Amino acid sequence: xxxxxxxxxxxxxxxxxxxxxxxxxVLLVDLISGxxxxxxxxxxxxxxxxxxxxxxxxxxxxxxxxxxxxxFTADPLSxxxxxxxxxxxxxxxLMSVRYINQSSLATAEFYVLLLGATLGAMLLSGSSEMAMxxxxxxxxxxxxxxxxxxxxxxxxxxxASLKYLLIGAASSGIFLYGMSLLYxxxxxxxxxxxxxxxxxxxxxxxxxxxxxxxxxxCFKLSxxxxxxxxxxxxxxxxxPVVAFLSVGSKAAGFALAIRFMTSAYPGFSEQWQTLFVLxxxxxxxxxxxxAIAQTSMKRMLxxxxxxxxxxxxxxxxxxxxxxxxxMILYIGTYLFMNLGAFMAxxxxxxxxxxxxxxxxxxxxxxxxxxxxxLSLCLLSLAGIPPLAGFFGKLYLFWAAVQSQAYTxxxxxxxxxxxxxxxxxxxxxxxxxxxxxxxxxxYSEAGxxxxxxxxxxxxxxxxxxxxxxxxxFPPLISLADTSLRATPSLQQVRTATPVSRVxxxxxxxADHGR
Numbered sequence: 131x132x133x134x135x136x137x138x139x140x141x142x143x144x145x146x147x148x149x150x151x152x153x154x155x156v157l158l159v160d161l162i163s164g165x166x167x168x169x170x171x172x173x174x175x176x177x178x179x180x181x182x183x184x185x186x187x188x189x190x191x192x193x194x195x196x197x198x199x200x201x202f203t204a205d206p207l208s209x210x211x212x213x214x215x216x217x218x219x220x221x222x223x224l225m226s227v228r229y230i231n232q233s234s235l236a237t238a239e240f241y242v243l244l245l246g247a248t249l250g251a252m253l254l255s256g257s258s259e260m261a262m263x264x265x266x267x268x269x270x271x272x273x274x275x276x277x278x279x280x281x282x283x284x285x286x287x288x289x290a291s292l293k294y295l296l297i298g299a300a301s302s303g304i305f306l307y308g309m310s311l312l313y314x315x316x317x318x319x320x321x322x323x324x325x326x327x328x329x330x331x332x333x334x335x336x337x338x339x340x341x342x343x344x345x346x347x348c349f350k351l352s353x354x355x356x357x358x359x360x361x362x363x364x365x366x367x368x369x370p371v372v373a374f375l376s377v378g379s380k381a382a383g384f385a386l387a388i389r390f391m392t393s394a395y396p397g398f399s400e401q402w403q404t405l406f407v408l409x410x411x412x413x414x415x416x417x418x419x420x421a422i423a424q425t426s427m428k429r430m431l432x433x434x435x436x437x438x439x440x441x442x443x444x445x446x447x448x449x450x451x452x453x454x455x456x457m458i459l460y461i462g463t464y465l466f467m468n469l470g471a472f473m474a475x476x477x478x479x480x481x482x483x484x485x486x487x488x489x490x491x492x493x494x495x496x497x498x499x500x501x502x503x504l505s506l507c508l509l510s511l512a513g514i515p516p517l518a519g520f521f522g523k524l525y526l527f528w529a530a531v532q533s534q535a536y537t538x539x540x541x542x543x544x545x546x547x548x549x550x551x552x553x554x555x556x557x558x559x560x561x562x563x564x565x566x567x568x569x570x571x572y573s574e575a576g577x578x579x580x581x582x583x584x585x586x587x588x589x590x591x592x593x594x595x596x597x598x599x600x601x602f603p604p605l606i607s608l609a610d611t612s613l614r615a616t617p618s619l620q621q622v623r624t625a626t627p628v629s630r631v632x633x634x635x636x637x638x639a640d641h642g643r
Contacts, residue, residue, distance in 0.1 A: 142189065142197035142204035145182040145212060146252055152178025153245040160238030168237040172227045172583070175241045179220045179248070186213055190615070200321050201262040203389075206612040207619065208256035210458055211385040215255065218378040218465055219248040224587030225473045226370040232480060240280060244374065247273040251378050255385035258393065260309045260320045263386065267305070267350075270382060271298050274375060278367040290366030297359040298349065305346020311339035312394065322393035330397035340395055344405055347390065350383030351439045354412040364432035369479065372428065373472035376435045377465050380442075384461060387446055388454060392619060399449055406447035410538060413440030414545040422552045427475050427485045430552060431468075434511060437549060438464055444526050444538050451613055452529035458609040459525055463518035463598050467510040470591030474504035477584055482568040487556060492565030496572045503588045505557045510595045512553040513546050518598035525606065 156174055159167050186209050189195075195205040222244060230237055250270030257263040275298060279291025313320060315335055316328040329336040345356060352360040364372045391402050417437025424430040442464075445457035477500055478493070479485050494501040510519035523546060530538045598605060613619050 138199065139194055139197035142192060142195060143202060144185045145189075145216070146249060148178055148182040148185060149216075149245055149249045149252065152182075153242055153249070156238055156241050156245065171237050171241050172223050172230075175223050175245065176220055178245070179216050179223070183213060183216045183220075186216070196258075198262075201259040202253070202256045203258045204256055206615040207388070207458075208385065210609075210612045211255035211381050211461075212252045214381045214461060214465055215248060215251045215378045218374060218381065218469060219244060221465075221469045221473075221587050221591065222370050222374040222378070224583045224590075225373060225469070225476050226368075227583045228480060228581050229368065229370055229476055229584075240277075243273045243277050243280070247277060247374065248378065251382035254382040257386070258322050258389060260313065260322070263390075264306060264309065267386075268302065270379060271302060274298075274371075274379060277371040277374075278363055280371060281368050284366070286366035287368065288366075290363045294359050294363045294367075301346050301349035301356065304342050305349075308339045308342025308346060311335065311342065315339065322390060325394045326396055329394075336395075336398060337401060340398055340402055341405070343390060343394075344402065344409075347383055347387050348409060351380055351387070351443070352436050353409045353439050353443065354416045354436060357413070357416075357436050360436060361429050361432045364435075365426060365428050369428065369472060369476045369485075372432075373469050373476075376431070376468055376472070380435070380439060381461055381465070384442060384446070384457060388457070388619075391446070391449075403447050403449045406443050407535070407538060410440045410443035410447050411541045413437060413443065414541055415440075418545040418549045418552075422548070424552070425487055427478075427487055427490075427556070430487065430556075431471060431475070434549070434552075435468070437545065438468070438511070440545075441523060441526055441542060444530050444535070444542060447538060448530055448533040448535050450529065450533055451610075451619070452532055454619065455606070455609040455613055456522075456526040456529040458612060459605055460522035462605065462609075463510070463522040463595070466591045466594035466598065467507045467517070467519055470503055470507035470588060470595060471511065473584060473588045473591060474500055474507065477581075477588070478504075481572055484568055486568075487559065489566050489568040490556060491559045491563040492569050493560040493572075495565055496569050499585075500588075501560045503592045505560065506592055506595055508553040508556055510599075512550045514550070516599045518595050518602070521599055521602040 152175060155178070156171055159174065160171065189204050189209045190206055192204055195203050195208075197204060223241070226240065226244075230240055247270055250266050250268075250273060253266035254263065254270055257266050275291055275295045278294050279287050281287035312325055312329065315332055316325040319325050319328060329339075348356040349359075363375070367375075391399075395402055414437050417433045417435075417440060421430050421433035421437065424433060442457050442460055445453035445455075445460070447453070475485055478490065482489060506517065510517035513520045513523045515521075523542070527539050527542055530536075530542070
């Protein structure tokens, strides 16, 4: 069979090529030089991620974003999400240098697995064909399982990896079964856009495949009720791994959700919007309520991430241009404030050996910089103005109001108020309480090996969390432009009522998007 090389449009995947080359280089350097060159591996990884991010810029104006015979679409939507994933991977590298050095774990393997997970997430964010989607999803999933069990001498890490593997395998099977139904119902089509017109009149069979696909996607988003793996995996896995999973993996999952729902199921928009309305409410309520009772910072941030996924799903549930734009915006701000919080947790646990919330008491007296970073990131997650998290939530709620999704707005506001309690509790402990025994024994002596990269990452995330709140209008413009420039989303409707579930009133089905 003759293949037109021009039709492959292979240049659309240059960022992915750079990540793959970096992965191979890290392996070869470790193989040739061994431990002598282990100090250089994180910096090689950062260099590769930086070059890959730079190569994304020309992708914004590609005349033909479709590549590999329709398997991958390098449209502006994928460019934005791939940028989020690369930035989250780079910040994860910054926080991992000291962590890996202190733990005496194999250095090269960590960065190779992280690059593999990054590659899988990037491919997933632009995949528009079911075989490609599944390959990318499995690449991301398998490397994530291995990363979560990276501290192989730690029983908690082994347990986290095993739980993640077992639940992940089940969710992959469910997702694959949903796609196999789509394949059969559409007469053997694998392109998402080709599937839509062939299943629009199927009724229940198509809805069955929709439920299975949504279940598989929601596992990656750690949305309720597919969240059971999240607290245990977050608590037992190495903290840098958890940080990447909480941002990079979620970003890829939301990109997949937008592309799959709008391309394969546009004729069932009312049904999948109703599903995401319910999932968003459950995630916001359970995540915030259970987080209040947590005594471990990592478990608290785990339930916080479940709640944050619920907030982002508000944009997906209303299914409008404003909704998708608010999703992109909130994920971009969440990236910095959440990774900043995890960096602070990494630094504190390196110096004290614990992540118990009560151990943070009186931290301000010993480390004002760490206290400032963690306080600003937690307050931003809570949605306190004028930080970036406040404006991110404000735009999400505004988009929901525009679609008359008042039930979503109500639950979003109530749960946001509830979240303030457990975020501010930590800030109060650090600022006004007497120092805990761990803080009294807190020392910076002897921790300079790799600590500067961690502090650099903390500074970057903190500045971004503050500055993005000030420069919010340009971010809105960027999000809107990425949607308008994405061909598959140009026909998405503007704000109208979404469904009876979210508005309490009859809303017309939107089968003609």
